[in-house]
Amino acid sequence: xxxxxxxxxxxxxxxxxxxxxxxxxxxxxxxxxxxxxxxxxxxxxxxxxxxxxxxxxxxxxxxxxxxxxxxxxxxxxxxxxxxxxxxxxxxxxxxxxxxxxxxxxxxxxxxxxxxxxxxxxxxxxxxxxxxxxxxxxxxxxxxxxxxxxxxxxxxxxxxxxxxxxxxxxxxxxxxxxxxxxxxxxxxxxxxxxxxxxxxxxxxxxxxxxxxxxxxxxxxxxxxxxxxxxxxxxxxxxxxxxxxxxxxxxxxxxxxxxxxxxxxxxxxxxxxxxxxxxxxxxxxxxxxxxxxxxxxxxxxxxxxxxxxxxxxxxxxxxxxxxxxxxxxxxxxxxxxxxxxxxxxxxxxxxxxxxxxxxxxxxxxxxxxxxxxxxxxxxxxxxxxxxxxxxxxxxxxxxxxxxxxxxxxxxxxxxxxxxxxxxxxxxxxxxxxxxxxxxxxxxxxxxxxxxxxxxxxxxxxxxxxxxxxxxxxxxxxxxxxxxxxxxxxxxxxxxxxxxxxxxxxxxxxxxxxxxxxxxxxxxxxxxxxxxxxxxxxxxxxxxxxxxxxxxxxxxxxxxxxxxxxxxxxxxxxxxxxxxxxxxxxxxxxxxxxxxxxxxxxxxxxxxxxxxxxxxxxxxxxxxxxxxxxxxxxxxxxxxxxxxxxxxxxxxxxxxxxxxxxxxxxxxxxxxxxxxxxxxxxxxxxxxxxxxxxxxxxxxxxxxxxxxxxxxxxxxxxxxxxxxxxxxxxxxxxxxxxxxxxxxxxxxxxxxxxxxxxxxxxxxxxxxxxxxxxxxxxxxxxxxxxxxxxxxxxxxxxxxxx
Amino acid sequence: xxxxxxxxxxxxxxxxxxxxxxxxxxxxxxxxxxxxxxxxxxxxxxxxxxxxxxxxxxxxxxxxxxxxxxxxxxxxxxxxxxxxxxxxxxxxxxxxxxxxxxxxxxxxxxxxxxxxxxxxxxxxxxxxxxxxxxxxxxxxxxxxxxxxxxxxxxxxxxxxxxxxxxxxxxxxxxxxxxxxxxxx
Numbered sequence: 001x002x003x004x005x006x007x008x009x010x011x012x013x014x015x016x017x018x019x020x021x022x023x024x025x026x027x028x029x030x031x032x033x034x035x036x037x038x039x040x041x042x043x044x045x046x047x048x049x050x051x052x053x054x055x056x057x058x059x060x061x062x063x064x065x066x067x068x069x070x071x072x073x074x075x076x077x078x079x080x081x082x083x084x085x086x087x088x089x090x091x092x093x094x095x096x097x098x099x100x101x102x103x104x105x106x107x108x109x110x111x112x113x114x115x116x117x118x119x120x121x122x123x124x125x126x127x128x129x130x131x132x133x134x135x136x137x138x139x140x141x142x143x144x145x146x147x148x149x150x151x152x153x154x155x156x157x158x159x160x161x162x163x164x165x166x167x168x169x170x171x172x173x174x175x176x177x178x179x180x181x182x183x184x185x186x187x188x189x190x191x192x193x194x195x196x197x198x199x200x201x202x203x204x205x206x207x208x209x210x211x212x213x214x215x216x217x218x219x220x221x222x223x224x225x226x227x228x229x230x231x232x233x234x235x236x237x238x239x240x241x242x243x244x245x246x247x248x249x250x251x252x253x254x255x256x257x258x259x260x261x262x263x264x265x266x267x268x269x270x271x272x273x274x275x276x277x278x279x280x281x282x283x284x285x286x287x288x289x290x291x292x293x294x295x296x297x298x299x300x301x302x303x304x305x306x307x308x309x310x311x312x313x314x315x316x317x318x319x320x321x322x323x324x325x326x327x328x329x330x331x332x333x334x335x336x337x338x339x340x341x342x343x344x345x346x347x348x349x350x351x352x353x354x355x356x357x358x359x360x361x362x363x364x365x366x367x368x369x370x371x372x373x374x375x376x377x378x379x380x381x382x383x384x385x386x387x388x389x390x391x392x393x394x395x396x397x398x399x400x401x402x403x404x405x406x407x408x409x410x411x412x413x414x415x416x417x418x419x420x421x422x423x424x425x426x427x428x429x430x431x432x433x434x435x436x437x438x439x440x441x442x443x444x445x446x447x448x449x450x451x452x453x454x455x456x457x458x459x460x461x462x463x464x465x466x467x468x469x470x471x472x473x474x475x476x477x478x479x480x481x482x483x484x485x486x487x488x489x490x491x492x493x494x495x496x497x498x499x500x501x502x503x504x505x506x507x508x509x510x511x512x513x514x515x516x517x518x519x520x521x522x523x524x525x526x527x528x529x530x531x532x533x534x535x536x537x538x539x540x541x542x543x544x545x546x547x548x549x550x551x552x553x554x555x556x557x558x559x560x561x562x563x564x565x566x567x568x569x570x571x572x573x574x575x576x577x578x579x580x581x582x583x584x585x586x587x588x589x590x591x592x593x594x595x596x597x598x599x600x601x602x603x604x605x606x607x608x609x610x611x612x613x614x615x616x617x618x619x620x621x622x623x624x625x626x627x628x629x630x631x632x633x634x635x636x637x638x639x640x641x642x643x644x645x646x647x648x649x650x651x652x653x654x655x656x657x658x659x660x661x662x663x664x665x666x667x668x669x670x671x672x673x674x675x676x677x678x679x680x681x682x683x684x685x686x687x688x689x690x691x692x693x694x695x696x697x698x699x700x701x702x703x704x705x706x707x708x709x710x711x712x713x714x715x716x717x718x719x720x721x722x723x724x725x726x727x728x729x730x731x732x733x734x735x736x737x738x739x740x741x742x743x744x745x746x747x748x749x750x751x752x753x754x755x756x757x758x759x760x761x762x763x764x765x766x767x768x769x770x771x772x773x774x775x776x777x778x779x780x781x782x783x784x785x786x787x788x789x790x791x792x793x794x795x796x797x798x799x
Numbered sequence: 800x801x802x803x804x805x806x807x808x809x810x811x812x813x814x815x816x817x818x819x820x821x822x823x824x825x826x827x828x829x830x831x832x833x834x835x836x837x838x839x840x841x842x843x844x845x846x847x848x849x850x851x852x853x854x855x856x857x858x859x860x861x862x863x864x865x866x867x868x869x870x871x872x873x874x875x876x877x878x879x880x881x882x883x884x885x886x887x888x889x890x891x892x893x894x895x896x897x898x899x900x901x902x903x904x905x906x907x908x909x910x911x912x913x914x915x916x917x918x919x920x921x922x923x924x925x926x927x928x929x930x931x932x933x934x935x936x937x938x939x940x941x942x943x944x945x946x947x948x949x950x951x952x953x954x955x956x957x958x959x960x961x962x963x964x965x966x967x968x969x970x971x972x973x974x975x976x977x978x979x980x981x982x983x
Contacts, residue, residue, distance in 0.1 A: 326971060327971055327972075328955075328956070328971035328972030328973060329972050329975065331972055331975065332971055332972050335969075343969050344969070394956065394957070394971065395833060396833055396897075396900055396901075396904065396956070396973075397832075397833070397900040397903070397904070398832075399832060399833060441826075443826065443827050443828070443829045445829070446829065446830070446831060446832040446833065447829065447831060447833075448829050448831055449826075449829060452826075453826045489825055489826045491826075491828055491829070493859050493860075493862040493863075494859070495859035495862040495863050495864045496859075496862050496863055499863040499864075511825060512825075514828055515890070515892070516858060516859060516890060517828055519825065519826075519828070521825075565861050565862075566861040573861055622861075622863065622865070623857075623865040623866055624857055624860065624861050624865075624866065625835050625836060625837070625838060625855055625856075625857045625860075625866050625974055625975075625976065626835070626861075626972065626973060626974060626975070627972045627974070627975040628975075629861070721977075723913050723949065723951035723953070723975070723977050724911075724913050724951070724953075724964075724965040724966065726915050726916065726949075
């Protein structure tokens, strides 16, 4: 813990030589981090016992002081109290700064501040703005992957889904500027619709402990926030331009912020990202380009005691899916897997053809807050999201340019939160949430709906309390309850309806029977309870021990419940189950952390036991006129995941630092006594960094990443008869690829462009050795190698 | 405080608007236009006589039921047959003839005929695409000595053309059906 604050002498006034004790001492008290004025700070002059409080602008004034030295104690409810010694000589002006640390620990999201801590007893990894900027040309998933315990489930290299301690999709909740993302996260090939350039910081909570956001984050919570805007008169911005050799792409992102001392602020931001086909070491990965256009607008009023915030963001992304991954059936899959190179390799192009995705996401949020004396901070938030997903497959005839999937998901949420401090040591957060969601699947696609039309209603309530037992021991406990009602209209194939015995089990939900389809109206109720409890113990000079237990309950998502048919992008038939219950996870996390100047580390072992865990895995082969397809069925089982993440950093010489990361997760299906499918292999990163602030802040970093082979996996291979050769061949879809090692280089240097602006030039090389490798968690690993060498040039101008 | 009043008003107006926009109509069914449920291969003896039908029919498309394979009779040894292939989507009424679409996009499609080694059959293409490469909705089949085995018909979408057979054709399989055939 840093317990010192800085005293900055701005004016050493030598104004008068009066011997009278009628001098005035005036000035301001501000937050050391961002110069926000601190309202209601108490200043006491030890010698005279005079006491004053700062006003709304953080200003104070003492009268009748002599020309002498005084000791002044400055305190604020949310800051560490500090003593200062000052000399009064005539009318004097002094500016005091306090470490505004406690407020950030205690008060979450209320002012749209940097989310320093979302829970008190779970270890949180954060990615700073500077680090995020280095991922300007990549995706949110890529940025998160730099944290220990996070890997990603990829479809190629542009669809990157974060995997937290082995779990992904609906089990990882993403909070974008206080709004829970509802962007059809259930699909394994649906990446989060968040622009990494719009974010000021990213926080990862590896557990469901952040109950104010959700109770169903069995895997974890990712909190992405726009940069904090200070309360002062200022105008600033940044522009980043990067160019990458692999994919021959460029990214331009710009942000401009204006703020006023009276609390008003506004910020606009936009990103344009365009890449053509990416390249593996030996060939072009045809149809893997991307074209992303994003914009966001943020404005509001922050009067400390009241204010409002409005945020709107627009995200649009066109993503090509590797052309060679579109397959007709098992016999095509065998050909594709047995071939060393993709079956289709075309010349480099920026153009995208089918298969491709076209995703648009609108997010709007309006929030008002007010501090009510004796009650706490009350906030009311309404947010709206509209997600439109178009997926194009390779089609025939008139349908050639029609999407095969056209889903629109609209979500409205209202939240009321109360953050109160019952006493100095006891804080309480409570809130209510109501949500309405509607999915509409456009029937004009001419392809049966992958996700049915539905309306969903959620109501939730939570209560989280934290109690400071002693200076170094904090306890936290919370509970949340969510009720979900789903009203669904789903067409089932009559043959499937009968083969599942649904005609016996659910005769009441049939609305009408058509030739070979049945329209049903399932109405589903889910009651989910979640809870968290934990302690945080500080000891020694800078050690910290956290123990947390989280109970998370997640209602099955529409994909798990209603999938029924061929999923072209995966060349497999996927079947959900209407009978699924909520999945319930119990996660225990222990973290030991040392935060020293020279050496720091964090060790976080965890165990996550999940009952009714919904897993999808191959079960059989189905014959169709189109050939044989592998059938993947969802089922519920008893699962257990355990592992640990280790981070360490050591400044072994001046300007040199060594960083280390190691993550391991093992997962088992306890019912069938076999490993779980698609779990990340063990991986370790080691980095050597040279950084010299005196030499234009030059930074040189060499990183090595070693990914082991996943040795524990279920065997889901199957046999296929190939008529052309009259043989039966094994389709090996389960054997993981070999271990691999990548070397990456990163550098940056700052130049003073003008008095107020800095130009940062960065040069990076990823996969320096142009290593050929395949990643177990890349869904396209069967068909192509991963990315080859990439040179990245980044120019950043801060003004 | 004025801000709050305006904001609250906006907020509730939005909510009201949003909650009124839902409609209760039941969704309309999707008739899959591209599904191929039925492939019928008609083999007509060159000198005339009863045609032999080979059919693969899967009325539930990608559903759980496997296709029904029927072969109407045996082929005669040492004969020539004219083969035609018709693809139907029988989920629609009346059934849609997909062969027409395939013939329209003839450069992007090709049929392949393969037989197990024990079956004495040779085939040759009778129709070609706009570039002069084989298409194969029509073909000629010649039988040798009496034997039996399997005869497989495969339709590939976007194959490499020209090619020497399934081995280097590439593309994606649109249809694949294997028939047990006897030559007497």
